[in-house]
Amino acid sequence: MSIIENKEARLPLERVSVPTDKHYRMRMKQHGLLNSNPRKSGILAAIVGYGLLFGAAHGVLILAFQVIPWGLVSLGLEKTSFWYNVIYGLLAPVLAFLFVAVVALINILMLRKYLAKVQNRYGPLHNGPSGSLQTVYDALKLVSKEDYTPKMVEETIFTLAPVLVFVSAFLLMAVIPFAPGWVFANVEAGAIFIIAAGTIGGYGVLLAGWSMNNKYGLMGGLRAAAQLVSYEVPLSISLLSVCVYAGSMNLSKIVEAQQSLWFAIPLFIPFVIYLIAGLAELKMTPFDLPEAESELVAGFNTEYGGMRFGFFFVAEFAELYLLPALLAVFFLGGWYPPSIPTFGIPFLTDMAGGSSTLQLMFKANIAEGEVMTWWNTLFQPGGLLVGAQYSFWFLLKGAAGVYFYMWIRATLPRFRDDQLMELCWKGLIPLSLIGLILAAFSRLMPAVGITISVLVGGTFLVMIIRGAFFPAKQVKA
């Protein structure tokens, strides 16, 4: 029984370090669910699955902005005619809803897979390639459940609340430009519209908590009201800084103003404030007080079930995409690809200027005022493929923002309500006002303004990184 001296025994660490995976894999193999190395096949299947879903979202956009108008025009309807507007006006919300649904689907999946990756788990695995259809099944389950109203609730408001939340998320969709000209409603005061539409969601959450005759729900609703109303302020001010700097409230014009320089650099303070306040608007982890699971069970949606809960759920994950999408519009250059140094070479300058390679290749074939053929529809400036290429960059920037938020969600614990309010009223709001002043200053005197802005913003960023990654080792308790 030489226990310690026996060096040739099985390596203990090797055997001990992955027991959970071992058991899991053994069980999976027994059921014939796992044949090869799960990691490799998982990654491949995930790429295919997400590619399909991403393509579906993209397809809906193309359908909405290119194919249907082209089809209607081919049928002989003028773009200004009454029937064109009626048909497109009826189709557009359906397509927007489809887009929101697909995007929410992708987000839920991404979150589940990403959290699983962070937490040494597999996440959804069995339905569809790499579990990518799991969310579809979940959605079907929610729809098939009984539409149940508990006793002693304010029934009208109880029913109205999820609709309000969903509509709020849905409305934001209308004004977001995905590519030049690809926007459901090109509103002049788009920024104001976004602030107004976003606020409706806060009402929904408050009313949901109040109407359900549940104490946890009531507390969740009140917390949500306080949080959402407070964080609207820095969020709105940071959006207004962009409007001041760009000189317009139209989102398309704001994006066009960022062709050479993304606003994230000159407007660094509003950018960081938008990131933080957006997280609070999403009610995600460091700010998830309204539905704090360990405190309020499920917070404002405690008594909801079936598709009523589904509306909250879809709205939450649609917003999880739409807020980073707005981040892309306001700060990350919208549909423009990342600018590359061109060194004055004409071809590269054209590329960086937003012309696509395809467009350059087929430029000779397209003359001004030519009859609209399917060929021209594809390759004219603002045509299908060009638009698709632009919207690809847009969707990609949104996805990067989603990942950033998920990363935070996977890492941080929750704040307390007074700390939440302190951060907003003592930190973000004064800072956002400074950001607004600097934005105006940068507009008048670009060189000086941008320098100050970058200096102040850089200091702020250093402080954040220092706080997040090099925390105090000792606390004087």
Add this chain to the structure above:
Amino acid sequence: MTAVAEQPNNARNTSGSVMNPTTVERVAGRSDEMLLNLGPQHPATHGVLRVLMGVDGERVTRAIPHIGYLHRNHEKLEEVRTYPQCIPYTDRMDYVSGMQNELPLCLAVEEMLGVEVPERAKYIRTILFELSRIASHMVWIGTYMLDLGAITPFLYAFRDREMILDIIEETAGARLLPNYFTYGGVRRDHHPQMLEDILGFLKWFEKKLPEYEALTIDAPVFQARTVGVGVLDPQVALNHGVTGPNLRGSGIGWDLRKDDPYDAYPNLDFEVCVEYGCDAYSRSRARFREFRESIKIIRQAIAQYPKTGPIVPKLPRLKPVAGMERYRAVEISRGHLGVHIVADGSEKPWRSKHRSPSFCTLQALPDMAVGSKFSDAIAILGSIDIVLGEIDR
């Protein structure tokens, strides 16, 4: 508390989906106070605890713990069973660190019988005892971070705790309720790979410990949530009989491994982890320091481990003399777990009384939680690390 049989003023709120507060808590409610039943089914109660909380907005005005939802009559059951049959019942008290619960009963009966435990059995017991402490504190990390809203540390902690449970399973045959310690030593010899496995685990765990600290006690948000929260005055703690890391987090270095040593602890060099903040953060730090002390203890015990020798001596008949009684206590991961055995000359104990640490700790909850925020009350409930199986028995 004034016990007035009167409906609370906020009758609408209490007649709905939330249960009516019953019995003595039907106090004259203030109109700005909402009575909230936290539990028995609630994500943050660590089992089936019900805390009746009065909240004024977010401020906690009262917190009354209601226990008994997990009562299984262990003490009475032990009175109608023979001494060897009693041991599995102790496992089921603090099911998070089951192996530790067997020890006080064994020690008490060994003293009554006058049995000398062999050296090797003492070391096996000590090693597994400390390993269980690490496993138990891992569960605490996971559940506490869940209470504070972070999900990831829970899965990390349970991943590593699984390794300890595998080691225990290989040796004792069961993961959570091992029934391994017995009167006079241990029930059977350990797995031949056990000590190597443990050393391998310690190597892995020491590498992972800074990661846990970065995610928890060193993280700014964690510190914001725990520093100065749930202050437990040392005198109040002593009055309630709070023990374990909760007492040591209040600045009192009371540890039975030092103060009333048992098994191999007199031969081992370690320090008692005392923190002076008296708050949730200090209690957390005390537990994190105990990780390192436990690693130190296990390393020493494995180095001193006698490689040969019996694991259990020749036992006399398990019939202590009538009228004989013993109280023995050990320092389990939650504090001072004691067993009081009274013998009547038969093969069954006449009375078996368990003194459980979480029971006393929970009594200090109102002192810590009243006046704090509702979120803080959850953070406090998590920081005292209670196990309801041991409170209700």
